[in-house]
Amino acid sequence: MACKKGGFVCIRHDEVRDLTASMxxxxxxxxxxxxxxxxxxxxxxxxxxxxxxxxxxxxxxxxGFWTRGQKAFMDIRIFDPMATCHRRISLVAAHQRNEQDKIRKYGVGTRNVDHGSFTPLVFTTSGGMGPKAKCFYSRLADVMAEKKHQPRSHVVAWMRCLLSFSLLRSALLCLRGTRYPPPPTTIDIAGLNYQATVVESGILV
Structure with a gap:
């Protein structure tokens, strides 16, 4: 899960990136x-x-995500909590360390040069989510539920399910991935009824 050979550690966040952009x-x-x-x-x-x-x-x-007219920048990191560098600290501290790494890398530039906001979206390979990522997706669920006139609880359940499967596939990529290029994936959620999808899929709300 931490081996960088083959580039899987770097590309395993791509599906989460594309899913977030689609939402x-x-x-x-x-x-x-x-x-x-x-x-x-x-x-x-x-x-x-x-x-x-x-x-x-x-x-x-x-x-216009956080503030009307302002550009919001997000950068994703999926880390292995069992890696050597994280074994001697708590999971909460590991999340905070990875969030601060991203903020130091991009926060000042996006704020002072691009005049936007920056939010690090930090996940663990086992499905955990950092504090700032929780705040981000909570805000995203609120806006999606309001715009689509759907119950927020169903939007949250649907969102958590998709993110969980994306993280699971990213973990499998590191464990069993090959160097052959994967087929292109498209995520189309326009016009999706979140309530019906959650109910028909049997996802717990």
């Missing part, structure tokens, strides 16, 4: 995956680990 397109404008951040023009970065490359990218961006 954001239902409620936000100007949603894109792998957007390029604006290049620096002499700005001072507070942290040495900040990404100062001209082609720096985050995973997802959307306009």
């Amino acid at each position: 954001l397109r239902e409620v936000c404008r100007d949603v894109s995956t792998e957007p390029t951040l604006l290049p620096l023009n002499g700005e001072h970065m507070q942290y040495r680990t900040a990404n100062t490359a001209n082609e720096a990218r985050v995973d997802v961006s959307a306009r």
